[in-house]
Amino acid sequence: MSTTSFPTVALVGAPTDIGAGARGASMGPEALRVAGLQAALESHGLQVEDRGNLSGPANPWRPAVDGYRHLDEVVAWNRAVHDAVYAELTKGRLPILLGGDHCLAMGSISAVARHCRATGRKLRVLWLDAHADFNTSALTPSGNLHGMPVACLCGFGPEALVRLGGExxxxxxxxxxxxxxxxxxxxxxxxxxxxxxxVYDMRYIDEMGMRHTMEQALAGLDADTHLHVSFDVDFLDPDIAPGVGTTVPGGPTYREAQLCMEMIADTGRLASLDVMELNPALDVRNRTALLAVDLIESLFGKSTLMREHQVRKSTFQT
Structure with missing residues (x-):
C-alpha cells in the first residue's frame, strides 16, 4: 500500500493526565515528538503538520465526587479534543491524537462519529488496550474516567460526555x-x-493467533468505512513497553504488535488514530515512546517483511 493514499497527517497533542490514576501521561505528546514521530512518518512520504498542544484545565488531583474524578476538567479537555479533531477531519486530514490519558478518546471518537454522520460513512473502532475501559461510576470505586471512555461513548456515562459530538x-x-x-x-x-x-482478549490471541484475530476484527471493512484506531500503549507487554501507568503482564509481543499494525495498514482504511497513556515518568530512556513510533510507522505502511509486500484487502472486505 502506497503512503500516497493517505491525506496530510495532523498531529494534535493533548498533554493531560486528568482522567488517570497516576501522574505522568501529560508528558506523552512531547515524548512522542522527542522519539521522532514526525520525521519517521515523513520518511515514508507522508505530509505531516504538527498542530502543537491543546490547552485545558490543570489536574487538581482530587478524590471522586458522585462517582467521577475531575468530571468538569475531563469534559473541558474532551471538548477541546473534539473540536480539534473534528476540524482536521473536515479539512480532509488524518488526525493523530497524542495523549494524554485514554479518557481523551471520548473527544476524538465523538468527533470521528460526528464526521461519519455528516459524510454518510460507516465507522469501525479498533480499541487496542489491556483494559476494556467499559466501567461506569456504579462499577468502579476509583472514579477514574480513563477507565470509562468506551462506556461513555456507548451512552453509559454523564450527559456532558455522552453528547460531546452534539448527538x-x-x-x-x-x-x-x-x-x-x-x-x-x-x-x-x-x-x-x-x-x-x-472482545478479542489475550487468551483468544494465544489460542487463535494474531493473524486470525485481526482478520476477524477487520472483517467487513469496505470503501465506505472510516477506520479509527485507539492505541493505548499498555496494550503492549510491559517487558517491551514499561512506560505506562497501568502495566498488565501478558500482552502482545513485539512481533504480534507489528503484525497487528501491518494488517491494519493493509486494509488501506485507517483514517484517524489515538496514541494514549504513554507515561515517560515511568519509562526507561524513552524506550516505550520509540517503540510506539515504530509501531505507528507500521500503521502507515512500513513493513518488516523481507518478501515483497502483499496487500490482503480481499481478506477483510466483503
Whole structure:
C-alpha cells in the first residue's frame, strides 16, 4: 500500500493526565515528538503538520465526587479534543491524537462519529488496550474516567460526555472491536457481555493467533468505512513497553504488535488514530515512546517483511 493514499497527517497533542490514576501521561505528546514521530512518518512520504498542544484545565488531583474524578476538567479537555479533531477531519486530514490519558478518546471518537454522520460513512473502532475501559461510576470505586471512555461513548456515562459530538451516544457497541484485553473488573465483565461488545482478549490471541484475530476484527471493512484506531500503549507487554501507568503482564509481543499494525495498514482504511497513556515518568530512556513510533510507522505502511509486500484487502472486505 502506497503512503500516497493517505491525506496530510495532523498531529494534535493533548498533554493531560486528568482522567488517570497516576501522574505522568501529560508528558506523552512531547515524548512522542522527542522519539521522532514526525520525521519517521515523513520518511515514508507522508505530509505531516504538527498542530502543537491543546490547552485545558490543570489536574487538581482530587478524590471522586458522585462517582467521577475531575468530571468538569475531563469534559473541558474532551471538548477541546473534539473540536480539534473534528476540524482536521473536515479539512480532509488524518488526525493523530497524542495523549494524554485514554479518557481523551471520548473527544476524538465523538468527533470521528460526528464526521461519519455528516459524510454518510460507516465507522469501525479498533480499541487496542489491556483494559476494556467499559466501567461506569456504579462499577468502579476509583472514579477514574480513563477507565470509562468506551462506556461513555456507548451512552453509559454523564450527559456532558455522552453528547460531546452534539448527538449521543457516539457509538453502538457493535462498531467496536477490542484487542489485547487482559484486565477487566468483575462487574465490568458482566456489563461488556450484556452490551455485546466484541472482545478479542489475550487468551483468544494465544489460542487463535494474531493473524486470525485481526482478520476477524477487520472483517467487513469496505470503501465506505472510516477506520479509527485507539492505541493505548499498555496494550503492549510491559517487558517491551514499561512506560505506562497501568502495566498488565501478558500482552502482545513485539512481533504480534507489528503484525497487528501491518494488517491494519493493509486494509488501506485507517483514517484517524489515538496514541494514549504513554507515561515517560515511568519509562526507561524513552524506550516505550520509540517503540510506539515504530509501531505507528507500521500503521502507515512500513513493513518488516523481507518478501515483497502483499496487500490482503480481499481478506477483510466483503
Amino acid at each position: 449521543g451516544p457516539a457509538l453502538h457497541p457493535q462498531q467496536v472491536r477490542q484487542i489485547g484485553i487482559r484486565s477487566v473488573d468483575a462487574g465490568e465483565k458482566r456489563f461488556v457481555h450484556e452490551q455485546g461488545l466484541e
